[in-house]
Amino acid sequence: GDSVTQMEGPVTLSEEAFLTINCTYTATGYPSLFWYVQYPGEGLQLLLKATKADDKGSNKGFEATYRKETTSFHLEKGSVQVSDSAVYFCALSSLNTNAGKSTFGDGTTLTVKP
Amino acid sequence: SAVISQKPSRDICQRGTSLTIQCQVDSQVTMMFWYRQQPGQSLTLIATANQGSEATYESGFVIDKFPISRPNLTFSTLTVSNMSPEDSSIYLCSVRIGGIHEQYFGPGTRLTVT
Numbered sequence: 001g002d003s004v005t006q007m008e009g010p011v012t013l014s015e016e017a018f019l020t021i022n023c024t025y026t027a028t029g030y031p032s033l034f035w036y037v038q039y040p041g042e043g044l045q046l047l048l049k050a051t052k053a054d055d056k057g058s059n060k061g062f063e064a065t066y067r068k069e070t071t072s073f074h075l076e077k078g079s080v081q082v083s084d085s086a087v088y089f090c091a092l093s094s095l096n097t098n099a100g101k102s103t104f105g106d107g108t109t110l111t112v113k114p
Numbered sequence: 115s116a117v118i119s120q121k122p123s124r125d126i127c128q129r130g131t132s133l134t135i136q137c138q139v140d141s142q143v144t145m146m147f148w149y150r151q152q153p154g155q156s157l158t159l160i161a162t163a164n165q166g167s168e169a170t171y172e173s174g175f176v177i178d179k180f181p182i183s184r185p186n187l188t189f190s191t192l193t194v195s196n197m198s199p200e201d202s203s204i205y206l207c208s209v210r211i212g213g214i215h216e217q218y219f220g221p222g223t224r225l226t227v228t
Contacts, residue, residue, distance in 0.1 A: 032215040043118075043206055043219035044157075051215065089156070093215045100145060100210065102217055106156040 002027045006090045006105035013080055013112050021075040021108045023064075023090035031092040033057075033066050033073040038087045038107070047075075047088070080112045116141050116209055118220035126226045127197055134193045135223045137207030142187035147217070148180070149206040157206065163190050197227045 007022040025033065032051045036044040048057030053068035062077045073090060087109050093102040117140040127133050137146065148160040160180055163169040169182040183191045194201050207220040 034216055036219075043221045044208075044217075045219065046216050049216055093217075101147070101159060101162065104157050109154070 002031070002092060002094075002103040004090050004092055004103050004105040006088075007108050009107070010109040010111060013110070015082055015112055015114050016079045017112075019075070019077040019080045019084075019110070021088055021090075021110070023073045023075065023105060025071050025073065025090075025092050025103075027071075027092055027094065027103075029094050031094040033064070034091045034093070034102075035062070035064055035073070035075050036089040036091060036104075038089065040086070044089060080110070082112045082114055085110055085112045116143060116211055116218040118207055118209060118218055120205075120207055120220040120223050122223060123221065124224040124226075126228060129198055129227060131197055132193055132195045133197065133225060134191050135205055135207070137190045137192070137220055139188045139209055141211065143209040143211050144187070145210040146184060146190045147208040147210075148182065148190075148192045149208060151204040151206060151222070153204075160192070160205075194225065197225075199227045201225065202227045 003026045005024050034049045035047040037047045038044045048059040050057040050066035056065045064073050064075045087107045089107045090105040091102050119138045121136045146163045149157040151157050159172050160175045161169045161171045163182050163184040165184050165187050181193045204222045204224050206222045208217045210217050
């Protein structure tokens with residue numbers, strides 16, 4: 001079945017540091033890929049997405065590129081801020097498989113220190 | 115997009131009682147999901163609730179313990195029955211709109227069972 005493996009946390013960075021959170025996936029067909037972010041005390045919200053190979057999703061300075069050859073969707077940000085402290089989830093979904101359900105990674109907790 | 119509200123936002127309940135969580139969406143949606151999230155952990159899908167059909171439960175979750183109602187395209191409830199401390203968790207409602215692959219999440223209900 002489908003699966004998502006993301007970098008174990010927690011990750012602690014200083015403000016303005018470069019961020020990479022690795023995500024690899026296993027899926028049948030051609031899934032869409034997502035990064036969701038969960039701020040403390042809140043539900044998940046979509047950060048960015050890519051629906052086909054070589055697409056780059058971007059939002060709020062975060063980027064991720066859909067790499068079919070390496071089955072990866074790594075999240076990057078050039079300069080993190082304290083406000084980026086949150087839990088980040090990599091996920092995939094396909095309307096045609098797995099009954100349309102999404103598959104989530106285990107989440108990576110990011111803490112950014114001033 | 116979709117805006118989702120959940121009630122209650124949090125509750126403290128006694129062992130053996132039941133709690134019903136409400137999920138209201140600001141637009142009509144086909145697919146609704148209920149998740150459980152233990153503190154510091156990833157999401158665990160409880161069931162998928164599509165309007166007009168019985169909810170589909172994931173392995174390890176049963177209707178007697180987690181009955182779900184889906185009376186229309188904008189509303190659903192999840193009941194946690196005969197609660198034990200092991201049911202203490204955050205319960206999240208989520209929806210997918212039509213053919214769009216991403217999911218939208220409610221803010222969650224934080225349940226503590228004593």
